[in-house]
Amino acid sequence: MLSHKAIKRLRFGGTRDTVTGVALLSGGLATNPFFSVWLKKLLVADFMDWEVVQAKRLCADAVGVKNLLCAKASSLSQSDVDQMVFILQGMLGMGISAVAGGLLAKRVANSIFAPSFFKSELSLRSSAVPGSAIVECAARAARRLSGQIDREKDAGLMLGYCIDTGEAVVIPYEDVMRHMFILGQSGVGKTVLGGYIMQQHISSGGGLVFVDGKMDIKNLAAIHAACTWAGREDDLLVINPGNPEMSNSYNPFLYGDADEVAARILLLNPSTDSNPGADYFKQAANQGLLILVAALNKASLAYNAVDLGILLMNQKALTYLENRVPPSNEKTNLSLFLDQYRVPNKDGVSSIDMKRLKETFGGIGGRLFTFGTGKFGQVMNTYSPDVNLFEAVKQKKIIYVMLPTMGKDNAATNFGKIFMGDLRTTISWLQAMPDEEKPWPPCMAFCDEAGSYVNDAWNRIFEQSRSANVFLIPAVQTVANLDAISPELREMVLGNTWTKVFFKIGTKESAEIAAEIIGKEIRVQDSVSASGGESQSGTDASAGPAGSSSTSANSGIGERAVEEYKVSPYDLTALDKGEAIVSYAGNKVYHIRVPRLGMSDEAMIGPVKLNHFRSRFVKGIDLFRRADQYLSTSSSVPE
Numbered sequence: 001m002l003s004h005k006a007i008k009r010l011r012f013g014g015t016r017d018t019v020t021g022v023a024l025l026s027g028g029l030a031t032n033p034f035f036s037v038w039l040k041k042l043l044v045a046d047f048m049d050w051e052v053v054q055a056k057r058l059c060a061d062a063v064g065v066k067n068l069l070c071a072k073a074s075s076l077s078q079s080d081v082d083q084m085v086f087i088l089q090g091m092l093g094m095g096i097s098a099v100a101g102g103l104l105a106k107r108v109a110n111s112i113f114a115p116s117f118f119k120s121e122l123s124l125r126s127s128a129v130p131g132s133a134i135v136e137c138a139a140r141a142a143r144r145l146s147g148q149i150d151r152e153k154d155a156g157l158m159l160g161y162c163i164d165t166g167e168a169v170v171i172p173y174e175d176v177m178r179h180m181f182i183l184g185q186s187g188v189g190k191t192v193l194g195g196y197i198m199q200q201h202i203s204s205g206g207g208l209v210f211v212d213g214k215m216d217i218k219n220l221a222a223i224h225a226a227c228t229w230a231g232r233e234d235d236l237l238v239i240n241p242g243n244p245e246m247s248n249s250y251n252p253f254l255y256g257d258a259d260e261v262a263a264r265i266l267l268l269n270p271s272t273d274s275n276p277g278a279d280y281f282k283q284a285a286n287q288g289l290l291i292l293v294a295a296l297n298k299a300s301l302a303y304n305a306v307d308l309g310i311l312l313m314n315q316k317a318l319t320y321l322e323n324r325v326p327p328s329n330e331k332t333n334l335s336l337f338l339d340q341y342r343v344p345n346k347d348g349v350s351s352i353d354m355k356r357l358k359e360t361f362g363g364i365g366g367r368l369f370t371f372g373t374g375k376f377g378q379v380m381n382t383y384s385p386d387v388n389l390f391e392a393v394k395q396k397k398i399i400y401v402m403l404p405t406m407g408k409d410n411a412a413t414n415f416g417k418i419f420m421g422d423l424r425t426t427i428s429w430l431q432a433m434p435d436e437e438k439p440w441p442p443c444m445a446f447c448d449e450a451g452s453y454v455n456d457a458w459n460r461i462f463e464q465s466r467s468a469n470v471f472l473i474p475a476v477q478t479v480a481n482l483d484a485i486s487p488e489l490r491e492m493v494l495g496n497t498w499t500k501v502f503f504k505i506g507t508k509e510s511a512e513i514a515a516e517i518i519g520k521e522i523r524v525q526d527s528v529s530a531s532g533g534e535s536q537s538g539t540d541a542s543a544g545p546a547g548s549s550s551t552s553a554n555s556g557i558g559e560r561a562v563e564e565y566k567v568s569p570y571d572l573t574a575l576d577k578g579e580a581i582v583s584y585a586g587n588k589v590y591h592i593r594v595p596r597l598g599m600s601d602e603a604m605i606g607p608v609k610l611n612h613f614r615s616r617f618v619k620g621i622d623l624f625r626r627a628d629q630y631l632s633t634s635s636s637v638p639e
């Protein structure tokens with residue numbers, strides 16, 4: 001039986017239902033004269049007899065039509081033509097009606113009887129998948145016929161299959177470019193989904209930046225295999241500060257103007273509070289860094305993390321730089337800046353008060369220094385690195401950034417922040433390029449476990465990257481990960497991501513936010529109420545019949561409309577691994593299962609081979625190589 005609830009679930013409306021309805025109606029109308037004659041005869045004639053006669057006539061008609069068609073057109077009489085049109089009209093009408101009726105019946109039957117395609121505890125009706133509206137299908141077919149493929153609409157990334165209908169959910173690049181957001185507790189399928197879409201993106205020739213906040217050596221093998229299968233192993237670049245032998249060289253401070261590099265270095269400053277004191281120091285540090293980087297650029301000296309670290313901590317190095325900068329505004333600015341810290345010592349010679357200078361820069365110098373030493377240093381101490389992020393993204397390379405979060409947590413997250421700062425510069429440069437030179441397919445930046453390295457810089461990234469043909473996919477465990485940076489960042493991420501994928505969620509707060517984003521719908525709530533009562537009154541002690549008794553009964557059936565979550569916070573905490581709710585375009589919801597790609601041993605390509613490049617000679621300030629001259633107590637000043 002088609003219950004009220006079932007009809008509601010059908011959600012009649014939309015292009016497909018309208019077209020089916022119109023077809024059914026027009027089919028009926030077209031058939032009408034044919035049937036009305038039939039019906040009239042049926043009412044007046046003796047039932048069986050007339051049926052037999054009509055059946056014979058139909059056969060004769062069919063033969064007649066065939067004969068008529070075979071005969072020469074000139075030999076057709078007017079009545080023959082009329083007869084033919086009459087029959088064809090009837091048959092056509094019946095055909096259309098049958099098809100439309102069938103479609104409608106299938107839709108109704110599906111909503112009542114069809115079991116879900118995949119098993120799930122949750123019964124949720126997915127919306128129509130992207131691009132399935134009749135107009136879109138027709139437009140796509142027309143494009144295909146005319147050979148004019150629309151790169152934004154006709155290609156995309158598939159997230160998985162609807163659990164209820166089995167349909168594939170493919171987000172076209174047009175909307176993928178509006179960013180994606182993945183939320184779910186640990187171990188529920190975020191990285192598996194990431195791997196699945198990265199594989200598709202690599203196969204379609206797209207550039208990729210994969211920042212892995214919880215690196216797994218198996219991921220490298222999988223990415224390498226995916227690149228090789230797509231014939232793109234030459235495009236793979238690996239930045240792996242935890243294992244320099246398995247890493248290309250990369251210097252995140254090398255490229256950009258003074259503003260950009262200073263902003264990037266400043267990301268190492270942990271202060272996120274906005275009290276006026278901290279703000280003052282941030283301003284002063286920014287100012288100082290700007291002046292230093294501008295001076296380095298003016299002197300045409302390349303620099304790396306450790307050079308910068310030494311500069312911020314050592315007065316001899318600062319004096320050396322001051323001497324190397326040719327006369328210019330930059331030199332004057334540097335001298336003026338250093339003068340603020342110069343104090344005459346007891347011999348009357350002025351020296352820089354490094355204690356005060358270090359206060360200005362907070363712990364930045366020390367943090368830069370950790371980047372220059374040990375394994376980080378092996379990857380980052382270079383003036384001509386393998387990876388120039390801007391060039392690499394422009395050339396659609398596949399860049400795998402492995403953050404060694406285990407053990408070296410602080411340095412790893414700082415490295416993640418700096419890398420994202422470099423990506424931000426890259427994005428702003430791409431944005432300024434002519435459209436035809438921007439990467440296509442757009443560059444995917446998949447930021448796994450982004451909670452550990454998100455920072456303020458992300459605010460602007462989301463806004464800018466769409467026009468740079470770069471899209472971001474941050475995957476986080478809780479919304480609080482974003483709140484930890486700022487409430488604005490949370491708004492920015494939630495408000496700027498067109499597609500949101502919610503896996504099983506661990507915290508109540510995140511589940512409620514997700515349920516709110518997925519949205520509410522009006523549902524009809526049925527209620528049956530019954531009440532009854534019996535009462536007696538009287539006094540037992542009384543001798544006479546001075547008591548009374550009564551009974552009452554009430555019952556009612558009610559229906560009222562209530563607004564409920566499409567998916568409740570509870571449902572979100574009860575999802576299975578690899579099962580997710582997708583919120584798309586703000587109003588569409590898909591309940592999907594994500595396929596888990598597995599590669600057999602034969603499919604895995606042997607040991608990962610890295611692409612190294614011949615390095616050009618670039619003149620650098622080279623403080624690190626001569627660090628003994630700066631860090632020791634020796635008084636010899638380098639020339």
Ligand SMILES: Nc1ncnc2c1ncn2[C@@H]1O[C@H](COP(=O)(O)OP(=O)(O)O)[C@@H](O)[C@H]1O
Pocket residue numbers: 184185186187188189190191192193577578579593594595596
């Ligand atoms: N789509 C899926 N189908 C089947 N199993 C899955 C799927 N996604 C995840 N899993 C299981 O969950 C485990 C953890 O998945 P993973 O993507 O690494 O979680 P997360 O990145 O959210 O911490 C996988 O090793 C796998 O066993």
Ligand SMILES: [Mg+2]
Pocket residue numbers: 187190191192214448
């Ligand atoms: Mg993961």
